[in-house]
Amino acid sequence: MEEIDMSHSFSSIIGVSPVLQATIDVSRRLARTSSTVLLTGESGVGKELFASAIHSLREGANSPFVAVNCAAIMESLAESELFGYEKGAFSGADPRGKPGKIELARGGTLFLDEIGDMPLALQAKLLRILEDREYYPVGGTRSLSVDCRFIAATNKDLARLAEAGKFREDLYYRLDVISLDIPPLRRRADDIPLLAETFLRRFGIVEPMPAQLITALTDYSWPGNVRELRNAMERLSVFAEDGKPRAEHLPAAVLRATGADTKPTESLVECSPLPIDGTLPEWLADCERKYIEAALAETGDNKQAAAHRLGISRMTLYNKLSLLLGRSSSD
Numbered sequence: 001m002e003e004i005d006m007s008h009s010f011s012s013i014i015g016v017s018p019v020l021q022a023t024i025d026v027s028r029r030l031a032r033t034s035s036t037v038l039l040t041g042e043s044g045v046g047k048e049l050f051a052s053a054i055h056s057l058r059e060g061a062n063s064p065f066v067a068v069n070c071a072a073i074m075e076s077l078a079e080s081e082l083f084g085y086e087k088g089a090f091s092g093a094d095p096r097g098k099p100g101k102i103e104l105a106r107g108g109t110l111f112l113d114e115i116g117d118m119p120l121a122l123q124a125k126l127l128r129i130l131e132d133r134e135y136y137p138v139g140g141t142r143s144l145s146v147d148c149r150f151i152a153a154t155n156k157d158l159a160r161l162a163e164a165g166k167f168r169e170d171l172y173y174r175l176d177v178i179s180l181d182i183p184p185l186r187r188r189a190d191d192i193p194l195l196a197e198t199f200l201r202r203f204g205i206v207e208p209m210p211a212q213l214i215t216a217l218t219d220y221s222w223p224g225n226v227r228e229l230r231n232a233m234e235r236l237s238v239f240a241e242d243g244k245p246r247a248e249h250l251p252a253a254v255l256r257a258t259g260a261d262t263k264p265t266e267s268l269v270e271c272s273p274l275p276i277d278g279t280l281p282e283w284l285a286d287c288e289r290k291y292i293e294a295a296l297a298e299t300g301d302n303k304q305a306a307a308h309r310l311g312i313s314r315m316t317l318y319n320k321l322s323l324l325l326g327r328s329s330s331d
């Protein structure tokens with residue numbers, strides 16, 4: 001019973017936001033097919049978690065899920081790692097031969113992590129395998145059949161890599177057929193409190209989070225996504241001597257973003273939120289006008305000082321004044 005590993009199922013993907021739920025819905029659908037899937041998304045969004053959930057829904061949690069980190073795989077050894085080798089294939093090799101990752105994944109899933117970093121020569125071979133569903137082990141004369149589902153993942157922009165000649169275009173098109181983008185945590189801030197609470201529990205903290213902590217967490221942009229949040233919760237648990245999680249124990253980057261010591265002079269003025277109608281030039285002009293007015297107010301209508309504050313010449317300021325303020329007065 002203790003062998004049951006929940007970390008591989010969809011139920012271990014935590015989140016209540018509609019964005020995440022929609023992503024889960026799509027991946028459940030992908031799980032029903034045997035097609036090759038490409039998972040994209042920033043670092044730490046949960047690509048590997050989704051890959052193993054997709055795997056276990058179709059192939060079953062007991063079938064093999066074999067992960068290959070394409071960034072770490074050494075080019076010279078890559079082929080024998082993936083395809084295996086026959087007896088006496090090269091000196092120093094195991095005399096009995098060795099199965100490759102594709103063979104180890106038979107009946108299950110081969111997870112090609114960081115596929116954007118796969119050496120180009122290997123990309124060509126992978127494409128052939130995806131099309132032909134067979135391959136030759138190194139030093140082998142008999143081909144082996146491919147009997148695994150492939151799931152690839154990357155936090156890179158493969159289209160851009162392909163354009164720059166760093167990723168094979170044909171492989172990119174082959175993989176892009178069924179791709180799923182896992183959204184960054186900042187686009188699903190509703191998930192943050194539940195994720196934070198779950199991680200805290202895992203680290204042994206059962207006391208509720210104070211409101212101030214929740215605000216600090218939801219205000220932060222989490223560039224390292226769920227992994228960064230998990231690490232921050234680990235930190236809180238370490239510092240919570242009385243078992244109470246506190247905002248003051250958050251990592252410096254989160255604290256800096258929450259506020260008290262954030263640069264009050266950096267923003268002279270807030271731009272209005274994006275309007276429902278209107279054009280970008282109109283919106284920009286509106287921001288510019290407010291910015292100039294704020295600089296004039298701050299400098300007591302001193303044009304020279306205001307121009308300096310804005311980083312433009314006095315002449316430019318005069319031009320902008322007649323253009324922008326002139327127009328706004330006729331609104």
Ligand SMILES: Nc1ncnc2c1ncn2[C@@H]1O[C@H](COP(=O)(O)OP(=O)(O)OP(=O)(O)O)[C@@H](O)[C@H]1O
Nearest residue numbers: 012013014042043044045046047048049155226227
């Ligand atoms: N929705 C989620 N619910 C619970 N845990 C999550 C969720 N998303 C991510 N995690 C956890 O966050 C950590 C990072 O996730 P994962 O390794 O899957 O990210 P990744 O996208 O593969 O990152 P990288 O690009 O850096 O390899 C893992 O510990 C994972 O279990």
Ligand SMILES: [Mg+2]
Nearest residue numbers: 047048113153
């Ligand atoms: Mg990963």
